[in-house]
Amino acid sequence: MSNLIRRIALPAALAALAVAAGCDSGPPMGQVSGKVTFQGKPLPNAEIEFQPVDNRPSSSAKTDAEGRYKLQFTSKKSGALVGEHVVAITTEQDASEDGKPAVREKLPPKYNTRSELKKTVKPGRQTIDFDL
DSSP: OOHHHHHHHHHHHHHHHHHHTTOOOSSOEEEEEEEEEETTEEOTTOEEEEEETTOOOOEEEEOOTTSEEEOBSSSSOBSEESEEEEEEEEOOOOBOTTSSBSSOOOSOGGGTTTOOEEEEEOSEEEEOOEEO
């Protein structure tokens, strides 16, 4: 095998092995989960969005009956981009046929449309709770 072929074939083979082994390329991510409470009680069925301050793609989740959430970056990738995020939490549900919200917003605008919530996502697993 010539030197040129070795220099091309070896990196290509290593890259193929990394992909086959599930090596994940892409931006640094943090695995984020937590609990959202409002007035001391779990907040079920709330939408939570972590929007990076530099306008990169956001991550989101919906809280369960106990107010717990786990962020998803895409349908196949969990977590959020590492860095500072503005967090918006809303309880308003999709509009009904007459155009009115099916569920009215329970939270003040400082938690959603004019969010004052900021959190920093770090690499690795972390718990970020919100006591609203």
